Amino acid sequence: MNFFQNYSTASAQNKSETKSHIKPWVEKYRPKTIDDISSQEQAVAVLKKALQSNNLPHLLFYGPPGTGKTSTILALAQELYGPKFAKSRTLELNASDERGINIVREKIKNFSRSTLTASDTDSKYPNPPYKIIILDEADSMTKDAQSALRRTMEAYSKTTRFCIICNYVSRIIEPITSRCAKFRFKPLPVADLTSRLEMICNKENVTLANGTMNALIKASNGDLRKAITFLQSGANLHKTESVTVGTINEMAGLIPDDTMQNIIKKLESGNTNDIEELAQDLMNAGYSGELLVYQLHDVISRNEFLNLTSLQQSKISQILGTADFHLIRGADEHIQILNVLLQLGLIISE
Missing domain, CATH: 1.10.8.60 (Helicase, Ruva Protein; domain 3)
Incomplete structure (x- = not known):
């Protein structure tokens, strides 16, 4: 009997170690508590007070990717409900995949309607009388879906708290933003x-x-x-x-320094044919348009290889910002990069 017990225990440990080994490090080292969250002092301070009072408002987290928005609300759910009930009392949806009005009508409403029972609580944790719905990438939701969501937030506010997560708060309709406590998550130092x-x-x-x-x-x-x-x-x-x-x-996918220097040289020449050929070469090499814009902005702001005036830097920054906006919204990379390089060539070769 002891042999089988020891074998079973060893087998369970091996399985646990194997799962831990193959787990992505992003998940393995995801913050487990509010105190583990890095650099987001304002959000952490407010959420800690909410833990003490059980009075959590609807939340709106916005900011660049990878700054801890989703990790923060998941850590909060763990501290509110404990590991045993956190999953059953938290609904996480990715709005970029499930962004239509039917998702609001079906999944969100059904989860909001279900009532809590005494067996759904753990006495070791606060266990407030509401559930949490996490809507990740909510800026991808249609306007109709956001309007339906606003009505759902009103109807089920007694039993449900919503956490809206997005990169661009300007894409969330005003009736939703006005109902939420807003927190901007900044890039980590x-x-x-x-x-x-x-x-x-x-x-x-x-x-x-x-x-x-x-x-x-x-x-x-x-x-x-x-x-x-x-x-x-x-x-x-x-x-x-x-x-x-x-x-x-x-x-x-970063562009090597010697390639960046070659780009600057061709821009300085102002030769349209060379610049068109350069844009084609960069696309053929598989470089990302967004990364190229980012690296060009870095070179221009440091002004190491060029002797630009403040006015020239300002014009170039405006061009790069416009291109970045279009690329994020799905514009054709080749056309955007060609346009950027031609405009930069005109400004730099003045």
Whole structure:
């Protein structure tokens, strides 16, 4: 009997270790409590008070990707209901996939209607008399779906709290934003990114070559989720070796410095044919339009390779900002990059 008990225990432990080993590091190291959230002091302070009073308003979290919006509300749910009931009392929907009005009418309303019973609580946790619905990427919802959501929020406010999560708060209709406590999640500072990545490196026995940490931070641009994903991919690729700067830059799709210098030279020449050929070469090489715009902005703002006036920098920033907006909304990359390079060529070669 003891043999089978020991075998069963060992087998369970092995399975647990295997699951932990294959789990994405983004999930493995996701904050488990409110105190684990990095750099979002305002949201953390308000949510801690809500934990003490059980008086949680509807929430609207907005800001760049990978700054802890979803992790914050999931950590809050864990502290409100405990691990046993957090899943049953929390409904998480990705509005970019399920963004139509029928989702609001069916899934959200059905979850909101269900009542709580005494057996759905754990005495060790606050267990307020409401459930939480998390709508991730809500800025992808149609206007009709958002209007239906607003009515649902009104009808079920006694039994349900909504957490609206988005990147662009301007795409959420005013009747929803006025009903929520709004929190802007800012990109994580370098110090916080570094400390979190170092912690993961220590726990996973990952070594980084000189300059790799800086490359991770630059490639992620304040997005901790992206930085952790690059780190795990690099660790899987190098196994027992140190993760190198080149590996991170290649995975991130960053344009090499020598290529950026070549771009600047061709822009300085102002030759339209050269610039058109350059745009085609960049697209053929598979570089991301958004990353190219970001790196061009970085070069222009630092003004290292060029001697631009403030007016020229301002004009270029406006062009890059417009292109970034169009690319995010799904515009054709080749046309946008060609347009950007031609306009920059005119300004730089003046």
